[in-house]
Amino acid sequence: MTTPFVGPEELMRAAGRSELVRLGANESAFGPSPKAVAAMSAELPRISWYGDPESLDLRDALAAKHGCGPQEIVIGAGIDDLMGLAVRAFVAPGAAAVATRGTYPTFAYHVAGYGGELVEVPYRADGTPDCEALAARARRQKPAIVYLANPDNPSGRFISRDEIEHFYRSLPLGTLLLLDEAYADFVDDAELAPPRFEDRLIRLRTFSKAYGMAGARIGYALTTRRNAHTFQKIRLHYGVNRTAQIGALASLRDDAFRDYVIAETARAREDYYALARGLGRRSIESRTNFVCIEMESPAAAVRVMEELLRRGVWIRKPGLPPLDAYVRVSAGTPPMRRAFAQALRQVLAQASV
Amino acid sequence: MTTPFVGPEELMRAAGRSELVRLGANESAFGPSPKAVAAMSAELPRISWYGDPESLDLRDALAAKHGCGPQEIVIGAGIDDLMGLAVRAFVAPGAAAVATRGTYPTFAYHVAGYGGELVEVPYRADGTPDCEALAARARRQKPAIVYLANPDNPSGRFISRDEIEHFYRSLPLGTLLLLDEAYADFVDDAELAPPRFEDRLIRLRTFSKAYGMAGARIGYALTTRRNAHTFQKIRLHYGVNRTAQIGALASLRDDAFRDYVIAETARAREDYYALARGLGRRSIESRTNFVCIEMESPAAAVRVMEELLRRGVWIRKPGLPPLDAYVRVSAGTPPMRRAFAQALRQVLAQASV
Numbered sequence: 001m002t003t004p005f006v007g008p009e010e011l012m013r014a015a016g017r018s019e020l021v022r023l024g025a026n027e028s029a030f031g032p033s034p035k036a037v038a039a040m041s042a043e044l045p046r047i048s049w050y051g052d053p054e055s056l057d058l059r060d061a062l063a064a065k066h067g068c069g070p071q072e073i074v075i076g077a078g079i080d081d082l083m084g085l086a087v088r089a090f091v092a093p094g095a096a097a098v099a100t101r102g103t104y105p106t107f108a109y110h111v112a113g114y115g116g117e118l119v120e121v122p123y124r125a126d127g128t129p130d131c132e133a134l135a136a137r138a139r140r141q142k143p144a145i146v147y148l149a150n151p152d153n154p155s156g157r158f159i160s161r162d163e164i165e166h167f168y169r170s171l172p173l174g175t176l177l178l179l180d181e182a183y184a185d186f187v188d189d190a191e192l193a194p195p196r197f198e199d200r201l202i203r204l205r206t207f208s209k210a211y212g213m214a215g216a217r218i219g220y221a222l223t224t225r226r227n228a229h230t231f232q233k234i235r236l237h238y239g240v241n242r243t244a245q246i247g248a249l250a251s252l253r254d255d256a257f258r259d260y261v262i263a264e265t266a267r268a269r270e271d272y273y274a275l276a277r278g279l280g281r282r283s284i285e286s287r288t289n290f291v292c293i294e295m296e297s298p299a300a301a302v303r304v305m306e307e308l309l310r311r312g313v314w315i316r317k318p319g320l321p322p323l324d325a326y327v328r329v330s331a332g333t334p335p336m337r338r339a340f341a342q343a344l345r346q347v348l349a350q351a352s353v
Numbered sequence: 354m355t356t357p358f359v360g361p362e363e364l365m366r367a368a369g370r371s372e373l374v375r376l377g378a379n380e381s382a383f384g385p386s387p388k389a390v391a392a393m394s395a396e397l398p399r400i401s402w403y404g405d406p407e408s409l410d411l412r413d414a415l416a417a418k419h420g421c422g423p424q425e426i427v428i429g430a431g432i433d434d435l436m437g438l439a440v441r442a443f444v445a446p447g448a449a450a451v452a453t454r455g456t457y458p459t460f461a462y463h464v465a466g467y468g469g470e471l472v473e474v475p476y477r478a479d480g481t482p483d484c485e486a487l488a489a490r491a492r493r494q495k496p497a498i499v500y501l502a503n504p505d506n507p508s509g510r511f512i513s514r515d516e517i518e519h520f521y522r523s524l525p526l527g528t529l530l531l532l533d534e535a536y537a538d539f540v541d542d543a544e545l546a547p548p549r550f551e552d553r554l555i556r557l558r559t560f561s562k563a564y565g566m567a568g569a570r571i572g573y574a575l576t577t578r579r580n581a582h583t584f585q586k587i588r589l590h591y592g593v594n595r596t597a598q599i600g601a602l603a604s605l606r607d608d609a610f611r612d613y614v615i616a617e618t619a620r621a622r623e624d625y626y627a628l629a630r631g632l633g634r635r636s637i638e639s640r641t642n643f644v645c646i647e648m649e650s651p652a653a654a655v656r657v658m659e660e661l662l663r664r665g666v667w668i669r670k671p672g673l674p675p676l677d678a679y680v681r682v683s684a685g686t687p688p689m690r691r692a693f694a695q696a697l698r699q700v701l702a703q704a705s706v
Contacts, residue, residue, distance in 0.1 A: 005590070009405035028401040037397045040596075044390045047600065048381045048565035052362035077430060077570075077592050084589060113587045212401035215595030217430075234466045236437060237358070239430055241594040242568030243393075247400065 005105075008314050020314040021339045023330040026153065026183075026290045028212035030264050030333065032247060033257040036213070039250035040243045051242030058245050061252050062220060071225045072197055074232075077217040077239050079182050079204045082231075084110045086145065086178050086202055086221070089230050091116035096143035100129040100152070102320035104180065107147040119143060127155035127284050127292070127323050131167040142172050149180040151187060154318040154328045156286025164193045168201065179203045182219075183288035185210030186262055197224050207244075209289055210261050211251040216244035265289045268331035275341050279348060284326070292318065292326040293344075301327050307347040313340050358458075361667050373667040374692045376683040379506065379536075379643045381565035383617050383686065385600060386610040389566070392603035393596045404595030411598050414605050415573060424578045425550055427585075430570040430592050432535050432557045435584075437463045439498065439531050439555055439574075442583050444469035449496035453482040453505070455673035457533065460500045472496060480508035480637050480645070480676050484520040495525050502533040504540060507671040507681045509639025517546045521554065532556045535572075536641035538563030539615055552577050560597075562642055563614050564604040569597035618642045621684035628694050632701060637679070645671065645679040646697075654680050660700040666693050 008020050022029075031037075059070035066073075076082035083106060091097050093115035099107050101120035111118045119141055121133045129152050138146050148167070151158040159167075168177050181203055184192055193203075206219035218240060221231070251258070272291040276283035282294040295301040301317045304327055308315055317327045329340055361373050375382075384390075412423035419426075429435035436459060444450050446468035452460050454473035464471045472494055474486045482505050491499050501520070504511040512520075521530050534556055537545055546556075559572035571593060574584070604611070625644040629636035635647040648654040654670050657680055661668055670680045682693055 005406065007403070007406040009409050010407055013409060022402060025403055027403060031398055031401045037400075040397050040400070041394045044393050045384055047390075047393070047568040048384045049375060050360070050378055050380060050561075050567045051570075053358065053360040054363055056362055056366060077589065077594075080589055080591055208403075214403045215400040217404075217592060217594050236430070236433055238433055239570060239592075241430075241570050241597060243596055244594060 005316075011309060011314065015309065017312060020309075020312055021332070021336050022314055023332050023336060023340055024314040024316045025214070026209065026288070026330045027214045028209060028261060028289065029268075029331060029336055030212060030261045032212040033251045033254040035254045035257065036211075036247040036250040040247045043243065043246050047242060049242060050238050051240050051245050053237040055240060055245055058249050061249055065252065066222060067195060068197060068222065069225070071228055072223060074221040074223065074228050074235070075240055075245075076219055076221065076235065077241070078208060079180060079206045079219045080106045081217070081239065082204050082219060082221045083107055083178065083180070084113075085231050085235055086176075087111055087114050087116065088234060090176055091144045096141050097145045097147065098134060098138050098141060098143045099147040100134065102154070102318055102323060103129065103147070104149050104153045107178070107180070116144070123155065123322055125322055126157070128152070128157040129159065131159060131163055135167055135170040138171050138175050143175055145176045145178050146171060147178045147180065149182065151183040151287040153183065153288065154290070154292060154316075155323060156284050156288045156290060156292060158187060158191075158287035161191060161193045168193075171200070173200070176200050176202065182206045183209055185258065186265060186289060187287050195222075197222070199224050199226055202227060207248045207251060210258055210265075211248070212261065213244065213247055213251060216241060216247055218244040218248045264333075265331045268337060271337050271341075272329060275344070279345070289331040290328050291331075292323060292328045294326050296325070298324040301325050304344070304347050307350070308340075308343050311343040311346065313343045315340070358669075364662060364667065368662065370665060373662075373665055374685070374689050375667055376685050376689060376693055377667040377669045378567070379562065379641070379683045380567045381562060381614060381642065382684060382689055383565060383614045385565040386604045386607040388607045388610065389564075389600040389603040393600045396596065396599050400595060402595060403591050404593050404598045406590040408593060408598055411602050414602055418605065419575060420548060421550060421575065422578070424581055425576060427574040427576065427581050427588070428593055428598075429572055429574065429588065430594070431561060432533060432559045432572040433459050434570070434592065435557050435572055435574045436460055436531065436533070437466075438584050438588055439529075440464055440467050440469065441587060443529055444497045449494050450498045450500065451487060451491050451494060451496045452500040453487065455507070455671055455676060456482065456500070457502050457506045460531070460533070469497070476508065476675055478675050479510070481505070481510040482512065484512060484516055488520055488523040491524050491528050496528055498529045498531050499524060500531045500533065502535065504536040504640040506536065506641065507643070507645060507669075508676060509637050509641045509643055509645060511540060511544075511640035514544060514546045521546075524553070526553070529553050529555065535559045536562055538611065539618060539642060540640050548575070550575070550577050552579055555580060560601045560604060563611055563618075564601070565614065566597065566600055566604060569600050570594060571597040571601045617686075618684045621690060624690050624694075625682060628697070632698070642684040643681050644684075645676060645681045647679050649678070651677040654678050657697070657700050660703070661693075661696050664696040664699065666696045668693070
């Protein structure tokens with residue numbers, strides 16, 4: 001696997017299009033905080049300066065938010081970057097790493113890239129990661145890392161804090177839980193796994209989703225000082241964009257905007273559920289900024305995705321069972337949702353799909 | 354080595370300062386192109402979109418500039434990122450990599466981080482990388498990579514295209530030349546090594562210096578399709594900031610601004626040479642945006658750097674012989690140069706240094 005995802009720019013070139021309704025990458029259609037835009041814009045004339053390699057101000061703000069010390073936070077160029085560092089640090093060549101088959105693929109990309117052995121456990125039939133099977137496999141395999149995305153991508157499923165807690169406790173002592181919480185901002189804090197700083201746990205967060213900063217590439221790991229020190233020895237010290245640091249800090253201070261995005265995203269999910277119902281299709285209840293809608297078959301789902309693209313609507317679909325008959329659509333603005341709904345209805349009305 | 358460089362933000366916190374005259378990291382004091390700022394600013398509301406993972410438009414523009422194909426260009430989050438990928442791809446654990454002792458340290462950081470064995474060759478007495486000694490060592494050691502920065506950092510020395518050509522030809526066939534051309538924009542194209550696309554050569558370029566985009570984290574490698582394909586298998590596909598892509602593209606189109614920066618940088622170098630002469634100090638002729646000025650001794654150079662910091666002027670100094678008695682000052686604007694000159698005169702007038 002050399003390319004985890006084909007980007008919309010490449011699709012546009014191939015299709016000779018200059019624009020797409022972007023509903024394929026779970027970007028925030030509601031944009032970044034206007035306060036973040038203002039803060040970033042004001043500082044662009046100083047983009048000739050490197051960003052702070054230690055992200056001191058941002059780590060202080062995140063420490064206050066999470067009730068931990070800044071030494072327990074590692075800033076990276078998005079979760080993908082931090083995930084790569086975790087695999088590099090903890091998965092020796094030939095060592096095993098366990099993940100759900102068909103979940104967010106960049107973990108598998110990094111495991112392959114660093115020479116680890118990926119061991120996959122199937123989803124439950126409803127598209128929920130199977131914590132019991134993951135833990136059982138981990139106890140048998142004693143992997144370096146178990147990867148779990150919660151809420152999960154591409155299913156959108158959420159696993160309760162009690163189940164996560166039980167799962168974590170049932171892993172072998174030599175196994176680290178890499179908990180990808182890219183979409184956790186869409187879940188109430190009270191429902192999330194409690195703060196816990198132990199060497200066997202790394203939680204990954206991002207500004208790409210609820211904060212609308214995907215293009216800025218900035219995320220963070222919540223972990224122990226010891227793990228943070230390990231990251232410090234291998235991370236790209238000047239890898240985080242200065243504008244991203246400024247935007248992330250300003251975003252954190254704009255709770256009202258984040259709450260607006262979360263509420264709008266919930267409305268988008270409801271719209272998609274209703275659309276699916278109206279079309280007699282199943283959808284998966286999601287705690288994220290995307291929804292999976294079931295098609296007739298995996299082949300039909302591919303055709304729907306291709307037909308939507310032909311109509312200028314870009315979505316993606318899960319590639320593997322049990323989710324491969326679904327298409328996955330990101331939360332759009334009301335006009336984007338209307339464009340998607342109209343195109344989907346047209347496509348499904350055609351005999352061919 | 355866990356931290357290649359201490360950033361000015363950490364120094365400011367330690368010193369209780371809110372501002373420094375930033376002349377320590379060879380950033381461009383002349384800022385980014387106003388056209389790049391305008392282009393980036395206009396697109397900030399869409400920073401919620403991921404950047405193009407293939408940087409198609411930027412690679413097309415760079416291919417036109419360098420007279421090669423876009424498939425011969427790899428975009429990364431700055432040269433440090435691309436250097437890390439090169440080391441990861443080509444230096445197996447335990448394999449040797451050759452570099453000049455005391456040159457830009459991030460290459461050594463990556464070699465250590467990926468478990469390679471760094472073999473160092475001293476500078477010539479005048480601070481020029483010693484191509485003859487590097488090549489001789491490479492022929493004896495058969496390393497995976499030889500790293501050479503040209504123009505060099507921290508010396509500022511430039512090696513002619515004929516000498517580079519001879520050097521490249523005299524390396525063993527199994528050795529790759531990683532040519533770090535971070536400062537090449539300050540040298541006329543006609544003086545640079547000719548375009549050459551062979552698997553044993555990777556040239557690294559950046560928007561951080563003459564283009565004034567250090568905080569954006571964007572650079573590129575010029576190499577063969579085969580090497581680019583190797584990078585494709587391990588690089589962070591969504592690692593480059595969208596704003597940086599937009600700014601880089603706009604910067605490339607603003608030749609007038611780049612020419613202005615290059616001319617201003619040349620003036621700054623002349624000012625520093627004159628300052629050194631006036632103080633009875635030696636300086637090293639530089640082809641970059643910084644100049645090294647000699648102090649009484651390595652210890653005196655450290656004291657001068659510390660005393661300048663106390664006066665709010667941030668510079669760095671080379672850490673190893675034969676350059677460790679020098680301080681290195683980046684090209685500043687005229688007011689920054691005056692602030693540096695005044696502070697340096699004060700410091701040198703004190704008996705203690």
